[in-house]
Amino acid sequence: MKFTQIDGGVLVAEDFVAAGVACGVKVEGSDLMMLHSLRPATAAATITTNRFRAAPTYVTERHIADGSARTVVTNSGNANAATGTQGLASAERMAELAAELTGVPVEETLVCSTGRIGVQLPMDCIEVGIRNAADSLSRDADEEAARAIMTTDTVPKRCAVEFDAGGERIHLGGMTKGAGMICPNMATMLCFICTDLAIDPEPMRIALREAVGLSFNCISVDGDMSTNDTVILLANGAAGGNRIESPASPGFEAFQAALTFVTQDLAQKIARDGEGSSKFVTVHVTGAKTYEDAHSVARAVTNYTLVKTAAWGGDFNWGRTAAAVGASGVDLDPAKVEIAIGGITAFSAGEAVQYDLQKAAKVATADELEIAIDLGAGSESATCWTCDMTPQFVELNA
Amino acid sequence: MKFTQIDGGVLVAEDFVAAGVACGVKVEGSDLMMLHSLRPATAAATITTNRFRAAPTYVTERHIADGSARTVVTNSGNANAATGTQGLASAERMAELAAELTGVPVEETLVCSTGRIGVQLPMDCIEVGIRNAADSLSRDADEEAARAIMTTDTVPKRCAVEFDAGGERIHLGGMTKGAGMICPNMATMLCFICTDLAIDPEPMRIALREAVGLSFNCISVDGDMSTNDTVILLANGAAGGNRIESPASPGFEAFQAALTFVTQDLAQKIARDGEGSSKFVTVHVTGAKTYEDAHSVARAVTNYTLVKTAAWGGDFNWGRTAAAVGASGVDLDPAKVEIAIGGITAFSAGEAVQYDLQKAAKVATADELEIAIDLGAGSESATCWTCDMTPQFVELNA
Numbered sequence: 001m002k003f004t005q006i007d008g009g010v011l012v013a014e015d016f017v018a019a020g021v022a023c024g025v026k027v028e029g030s031d032l033m034m035l036h037s038l039r040p041a042t043a044a045a046t047i048t049t050n051r052f053r054a055a056p057t058y059v060t061e062r063h064i065a066d067g068s069a070r071t072v073v074t075n076s077g078n079a080n081a082a083t084g085t086q087g088l089a090s091a092e093r094m095a096e097l098a099a100e101l102t103g104v105p106v107e108e109t110l111v112c113s114t115g116r117i118g119v120q121l122p123m124d125c126i127e128v129g130i131r132n133a134a135d136s137l138s139r140d141a142d143e144e145a146a147r148a149i150m151t152t153d154t155v156p157k158r159c160a161v162e163f164d165a166g167g168e169r170i171h172l173g174g175m176t177k178g179a180g181m182i183c184p185n186m187a188t189m190l191c192f193i194c195t196d197l198a199i200d201p202e203p204m205r206i207a208l209r210e211a212v213g214l215s216f217n218c219i220s221v222d223g224d225m226s227t228n229d230t231v232i233l234l235a236n237g238a239a240g241g242n243r244i245e246s247p248a249s250p251g252f253e254a255f256q257a258a259l260t261f262v263t264q265d266l267a268q269k270i271a272r273d274g275e276g277s278s279k280f281v282t283v284h285v286t287g288a289k290t291y292e293d294a295h296s297v298a299r300a301v302t303n304y305t306l307v308k309t310a311a312w313g314g315d316f317n318w319g320r321t322a323a324a325v326g327a328s329g330v331d332l333d334p335a336k337v338e339i340a341i342g343g344i345t346a347f348s349a350g351e352a353v354q355y356d357l358q359k360a361a362k363v364a365t366a367d368e369l370e371i372a373i374d375l376g377a378g379s380e381s382a383t384c385w386t387c388d389m390t391p392q393f394v395e396l397n398a
Numbered sequence: 399m400k401f402t403q404i405d406g407g408v409l410v411a412e413d414f415v416a417a418g419v420a421c422g423v424k425v426e427g428s429d430l431m432m433l434h435s436l437r438p439a440t441a442a443a444t445i446t447t448n449r450f451r452a453a454p455t456y457v458t459e460r461h462i463a464d465g466s467a468r469t470v471v472t473n474s475g476n477a478n479a480a481t482g483t484q485g486l487a488s489a490e491r492m493a494e495l496a497a498e499l500t501g502v503p504v505e506e507t508l509v510c511s512t513g514r515i516g517v518q519l520p521m522d523c524i525e526v527g528i529r530n531a532a533d534s535l536s537r538d539a540d541e542e543a544a545r546a547i548m549t550t551d552t553v554p555k556r557c558a559v560e561f562d563a564g565g566e567r568i569h570l571g572g573m574t575k576g577a578g579m580i581c582p583n584m585a586t587m588l589c590f591i592c593t594d595l596a597i598d599p600e601p602m603r604i605a606l607r608e609a610v611g612l613s614f615n616c617i618s619v620d621g622d623m624s625t626n627d628t629v630i631l632l633a634n635g636a637a638g639g640n641r642i643e644s645p646a647s648p649g650f651e652a653f654q655a656a657l658t659f660v661t662q663d664l665a666q667k668i669a670r671d672g673e674g675s676s677k678f679v680t681v682h683v684t685g686a687k688t689y690e691d692a693h694s695v696a697r698a699v700t701n702y703t704l705v706k707t708a709a710w711g712g713d714f715n716w717g718r719t720a721a722a723v724g725a726s727g728v729d730l731d732p733a734k735v736e737i738a739i740g741g742i743t744a745f746s747a748g749e750a751v752q753y754d755l756q757k758a759a760k761v762a763t764a765d766e767l768e769i770a771i772d773l774g775a776g777s778e779s780a781t782c783w784t785c786d787m788t789p790q791f792v793e794l795n796a
Contacts, residue, residue: 050721050724050725051723051724051725051726051728051729051730051732052720052721052723052724052732053724053732081717081720081721082717082720082732082745082748082749082750083749083750084733084747084748084749085748085749086749087749116717117717117718117720117721118716118717118720118744118745118749118750119750226721227720227721227724305703318516319479319480319514319515319516320515322450322479322480322515322516322625323448323450323479323515323624323625325449325450326448326449326450326451326625327448327449328449330449331449332449334449334450334451334480335482346516347480347516349482350480350482350483351480351481351482351483351484351485351516352480352481352516352517
């Protein structure tokens, strides 16, 4: 292990401050988050490819293009999506005001929103919120910040690690909010990660793309790509030490491992907190020809509605897993596929395997379900995570 | 209109006989269906592309390759899927016995199964059922046949038309069973269509591919492609008249129109009878650059879980439709997209449109919901159908 898990979230990294305040966009609870680096920082982001992207994603994309940013401003309760030119003006105004109050150029400021689609932002509330947040920026607001981005989440979600790179002890921490949608037109997964590592934008982008591919792109709550999904990574070099200039630099590997761990932990926390869910499901695919094949199969199984309803029902249902594997679009030979649920092999050599019904019932009704699929075609593997689908999910989303 | 809808199903076509009997695969109700042409018939089929295809689909594929078939034997209650070499032997035995009893070569016999995955067929029951069905073949068993293929369907599903081709009055009718899955490991959509038209295999395949693309490939109940999905079309020329030898032959167009109508009607009957569903949803996409774009968008919306749960909840939720359109993978400009629900425009020119809340509530709570999406990019269109997702659906599938 190249890193050590520690308590906290974004503010484990030196010279970052944050705030979470209530400004009235949501009926109750805090709904405005600000995150700021006390010194210049490099920045990278991954942004939703949904064609109905929200206004703030355009502002963030433009401001992060040069690889640097110091301030992030985010509201919850309103997604500022499908809001046309007025929505874009609101997102730009959020950036301007946050930039002014934190003393950075507007291009150094990133904007996110999450919540209801198709309603204009109440800018009077938002402006008051941004002013209050700027006034409250502190080193102690780690959890408050994580709370201020929540929508349907039942708990704030944070994760942090320490590792050595460039001759120094580096800190890296993040917070996220869930992908599930609940009230009419709610949207979005957001994630913010801060580190005091010194690193150039290009290796940062490479590391973030890799980590997101192995984490947020591996979870499925409702199978739907949202209008606002954004992951932002800021690195301010406050820990000192040698700067990472490329993936070949010493320390890059440790950074990559730490970043992947934190994003995977946060992604799993989202799946565990899926709307109305009662069970955490891990789908592990091995024996694939390529990583893409492995990921496609794992993703197909976690997105298969009938696998998710069976998980809720506590049914030891390998048949639906087989149907999902077969429908994944991956070229495979069913005669070589092996399917095990909770360690009990249920399908092998093209047909059902006899198994102990009592053990199977125990496995199927546990709080965590592990589905293992070996494709018998190669040596690549992938893991995806999801939650069960419950009648509560449908009622929450009605 | 080139055709007239008439009562009945497969047996509106001359010189076809059928039977539906109970043989004990299902706990109750009839579960073995036989369909037979009293004279040589050309045949075409579309078969699931799921890699975990059931054993009977391999037998059917092999026997239909030469473009002719006279007997179809089908059981419900057991899918004969994921059953290995023994399952294949069972499917072959079903074909052999049905061939022997109806006096045709085994290559003239097609086999389908639908029901539970991963359990071997009880061949003693099946053999008795095939014998009884062969003994009961008649011109009067149209509805009994449609009942014998049902699994979770609540009603038998039939449709028939008459049209003129080759100088004669032609009859074409079909029966289908649903795509929803319910009991542990249940699977499959099946459809059988008979006509007394004289037609060669090649134009028949072309017409069937077109019709299935515009019907069964446009419905979504649970979004999942099953292991046994099969559509079979038999044509025995009993009506006399000129033979259709190519899509350029006189009468082909009328045949295509009739076939598309019948398959669309049957597909819609499946969506209306979706498991635990309470509402029929039509998604009509216009203004697309290509048909593929239009179909992809319509399909993305009908497969979007949160659109289906909102439909159940009676929520006028255009935001989720927008998110689904954006996630469809189709290249489009949100500023040109228009979204209307039940005739009420909700999104236009990149932003929400004010609408009458009372009218919207009325539209959203009706038994049928129509979502219209114009992409503003061209002149192609496509329509898909689905049902709402209800807590009952989740409970049925647990």
